[in-house]
Amino acid sequence: MPADGFTTCLWFDGQAEEAAHYYVSVFKNSELGRISRYTQAGPGPADSVLTVEFVANGQKFVALNGGPQFKFDEAISFQIDCADQDEVDFYWNKLIEGGGEAGPCGWLKDKFGLSWQVVPAKLIDMVMDPDPEKASRATQAMLKMGKLDVAALEKAYAGE
Structure with missing residues (x-):
């Protein structure tokens, strides 16, 4: 993953890995990066996906399984x-x-x-x-x- 510039964090409720794969499949100049998992410390189930780094159309993202608290809206x-x-x-x-x-x-x-x-x-x-x-x-x-x-x-x- 490139180290310069900004990384946009996208908050999901359990679909971070699915979303990262999806966006990488849609856009050229895209790739999956590292996947981190929850540990025994939580707060999610141990070994479930916490974050997925990916690049879509040359832009850096991290998909986060943060839970149901926040939803996307048209403000972004x-x-x-x-x-x-x-x-x-x-x-x-x-x-x-x-x-x-x-x-x-x-x-x-x-x-x-x-x-x-x-x-x-x-x-x-x-x-x-x-x-x-x-x-x-x-x-x-x-x-x-x-x-x-x-x-x-x-x-x-x-x-x-």
């Missing part, structure tokens, strides 16, 4: 910048399969309840365009979508 999300519609479709479909939930404007929750924004990189440029009418058209189109449609966004941005 991970944005996936996608090169094209194929990437949008891939990540959107992969992350909602198995119990995930589609949301508005490119947002979704995966089967563990973690929030993601699946965004074509072009959209950021469109909504930040110095021409307020182009930016507004792109924003209005985005606000009507669940999974983002790159062609429809481009048409709205162009005024078509």
